[in-house]
Amino acid sequence: xxxxxxxxxxxxxxxxxxxxxxxxxxxxxxxxxxxxxxxxxxxxxxxxxxxxxxxxxxxxxxxxxxxxxxxxxxxxxxxxxxxxxxxxxxxxxxxxxxxxxxxxxxxxxxxxxxxxxxxxxxxxxxxxxxxxxxxxxxxxxxxxxxxxxxxxxxxxxxxxxxxxxxxxxxxxxxxxxxxxxxxxxxxxxxxxxxxxxxxxxxxxxxxxxxxxxxxxxxxxxxxxxxxxxxxxxxxxxxxxxxxxxxxxxxxxxxxxxxxxxxxxxxxxxxxxxxxxxxxxxxxxxxxxxxxxxxxxx
Numbered sequence: 001x002x003x004x005x006x007x008x009x010x011x012x013x014x015x016x017x018x019x020x021x022x023x024x025x026x027x028x029x030x031x032x033x034x035x036x037x038x039x040x041x042x043x044x045x046x047x048x049x050x051x052x053x054x055x056x057x058x059x060x061x062x063x064x065x066x067x068x069x070x071x072x073x074x075x076x077x078x079x080x081x082x083x084x085x086x087x088x089x090x091x092x093x094x095x096x097x098x099x100x101x102x103x104x105x106x107x108x109x110x111x112x113x114x115x116x117x118x119x120x121x122x123x124x125x126x127x128x129x130x131x132x133x134x135x136x137x138x139x140x141x142x143x144x145x146x147x148x149x150x151x152x153x154x155x156x157x158x159x160x161x162x163x164x165x166x167x168x169x170x171x172x173x174x175x176x177x178x179x180x181x182x183x184x185x186x187x188x189x190x191x192x193x194x195x196x197x198x199x200x201x202x203x204x205x206x207x208x209x210x211x212x213x214x215x216x217x218x219x220x221x222x223x224x225x226x227x228x229x230x231x232x233x234x235x236x237x238x239x240x241x242x243x244x245x246x247x248x249x250x251x252x253x254x255x256x257x258x259x260x261x262x263x264x265x266x267x268x269x270x271x272x273x274x275x276x277x278x279x280x281x282x283x284x285x286x287x288x289x290x291x292x293x294x295x296x297x
Contacts, residue, residue, distance in 0.1 A: 003083055003261045003271045004091060011096040012078060013257040016277040018108030020254065022200065023115055026173060026213065027250040028284065034073065039253045041069040041284055073253060073280030074114070076107055084270040113230045115281035116175070116218045119243060119250040121288040123225040123295070129158045129244075130297040131180075133187075138296070139179045140220045142234030147296040149183040150176070150242070152208075158244035158292040159208040165289045167246045174210035176242040180294070181214040210244060218242055225295055239296040249290025254279040 023029075033039045049062065081103050121127065133149030155174065162172065176184065185194060185203070192203040194214075203212040219241040220228045227241075228234060255278035262272040283291050 003263065003273055005259065005261070007091055007093060007096050008083075008100075008261075008273060009257065009259050009275075011093060011100050012104075012259060012273075012275045013277070014097065015078075015100050015104040016076060016107055016111070016257055016275075017254060017279070019112040020108070020252075023112055023252045023281075025200070026175060026247065027115070027119065027252045027281070028248050029253070030251040030284075031253045031255075034253050034255055034278070037072055037278065038070050039073060039251065039280060039282070041251060041282075043067045043069055043284075043286055067286050069251075069282060069284055069286055071118075071251075071280055071282040073255065073278045076111065076277050076279060078104055078273075078275040080272045080274040082268050082270050083273055110230055111279050113217070115252050115279075116215070116243070117227045117230060118281040119245070119283055119291060120219050120221075120227050120241065120293055121283050121291050122227075123293070124288050127161060127288055127291075128225075128293045128295060129154050129161070130295050132297070133183065136179075136183060138239065139177075140217075140234050140238040140240045140296075141228075141232065142236060143238045144236045147239060149187075150180045150294060150296075152184070152187060154294060155184065155208050155210065155244070158294055159210065161292045162244065162246065162290070167249070167290050169209050171247040172210045172245070173247055174207065174212045174242065174244045174294075175218050176212065176214060176294075177217040177219075177240045178214055179240055180242050180296070181212070184212065219293075221295070225293075241296070242294040243291060244294055245291040249284050250281070251284045252279070252281045 030039055030041055033041050131148040131150045131154055133151040135146035136149045138145055138147040194201055195204045201214040221239055221241050223237040257277045259275045265272055
């Protein structure tokens with residue numbers, strides 16, 4: 001019997017996108033805008049002028065100029081895997097998942113944390129917050145020394161930036177690495193409990209309009225705020241970064257999963273399977289509105 005594609009394709013896809021449900025709870029799924037290797041997200045231009053008590057005619061005709069956010073999506077590949085004859089006949093989903101997981105090594109988590117990094121807008125003037133609390137040990141990879149803890153005042157400042165940007169008050173998320181999450185919770189512990197919401201740890205109530213969500217890490221960066229790649233060993237002065245944002249201000253997108261197989265290979269005594277998928281992320285506004293990084297100081 002040849003490779004059972006009805007088993008292997010969903011198994012491979014489940015590995016590639018094992019954290020996709022989490023990502024789509026935290027950001028907007030823009031997969032519909034994927035065109036080959038790019039995502040094109042339309043941005044509405046500035047609205048026309050509003051005339052009040054106008055007495056001058058004819059009125060000048062105005063035209064709205066729209067823009068587009070575009071970004072490349074990354075290719076993720078499962079290297080060729082040998083599937084022996086006993087694995088092609090009546091294999092179970094669980095066994096196939098075990099084999100695929102061994103080869104794919106946490107690719108779903110890598111895609112998720114890369115998305116967080118790609119939502120980061122950098123230190124745009126008047127669009128970020130630095131922590132102001134008491135000194136606490138820095139816990140970014142490679143970090144030594146102390147960093148200022150996140151405080152209630154820091155969260156309030158982030159909320160005010162979004163307010164001034166006229167961002168909707170609903171569906172705001174404060175995504176924090178565990179270090180900053182527990183610092184914040186310790187400072188308001190009498191007001192909030194930590195609950196498990198379908199696999200996401202978060203405050204039981206909104207805090208300054210934010211749903212406060214914990215991740216092992218969100219973004220690691222240099223002291224200047226330059227994001228490190230996922231898995232980077234970091235440096236002594238590195239910092240951690242959280243994101244305060246509106247869900248519709250950040251984008252994730254994915255392609256379908258492509259599976260390739262070569263049957264009855266005598267030199268391998270079995271079949272060969274490989275696969276590829278495409279996924280990426282970005283903030284959705286060209287003016288960076290809707291995303292406020294909170295950087296350790």
